[in-house]
Amino acid sequence: MTGPDETAPAASGRPEAADERRDAVPRAVVRWLLAVLFAVAGVGHFTAAEAFRAQVPPWMPWPEAVIAVSGVVELALAAALAFAPRRHRPLVGWVTAAFLVAVFPGNVSQYVTGTAAFGLETDSAxxxxxxxxxxxxAAALWSTGAWAAWRARRRAKGRRFRA
Known part of the structure; x- marks a missing residue:
């Protein structure tokens, strides 16, 4: 289910336009896969909250609130990844990436404490x-065009200063 802006960006004289058109479908597929992943995880925060407790570091206060809030954020990110208009997707990518970085200490905590959850029963897993x-x-930044938009802004700034 793709909209008209999903598969073919407006043609332009830029050499990147052909690459953008070629990458549009793979980007959309990855973005939708991320949306599904976030939706499933977000729902899981409320239906299997105890499993998510394994990722809340022991030093974090109010683990139940952390689980609920992160579940709401994941559901919001799922909706944004799936339905945000093209012009907002780079922002969605940066917010999604920031969220993934923010929850990374929970993954580290699960590894350090050796807590089993989500089928991760061994230290190696x-x-x-x-x-x-x-x-x-990386998938969030690539699939939303966040990296491409950032690079385009940098190139535009470089041209402005050289002129």
Whole structure:
């Protein structure tokens, strides 16, 4: 279910336009997969809250509130990833990446404390998960066009200062 702006950005004289059109479908697929992942996780915060407790570091106050708030944020991010208009997607990507970075200490805590949850029963499984978080950050930035927008702004600033 893609809108008219999903598959083909407006043609322009920029050499990047062809790359953007070629990448539009893979970006959309990854963005929708992230949306589904966040939606499932967000619902899980309320239906399987005890499993999410494994990721709340012991030093964090009010773990139940942390679980509920992060669940609401994940549901909001899922909706934004799925339905935000094209012009807002880079912002959605940066917010999603920031959220993934913010919850990373919970993943580290789960590894350090050796707490089993989400099928992560061994230290090696929990360690592998730590390396998946940067991949999710990259996927959020790439699939929303956040990186491309950032690079385009930098190029535009460079041209402005050289002129």
């Amino acid at each position: 929990r360690l592998v998960r730590l390396f998946l978080q940067p991949a999710l950050v």
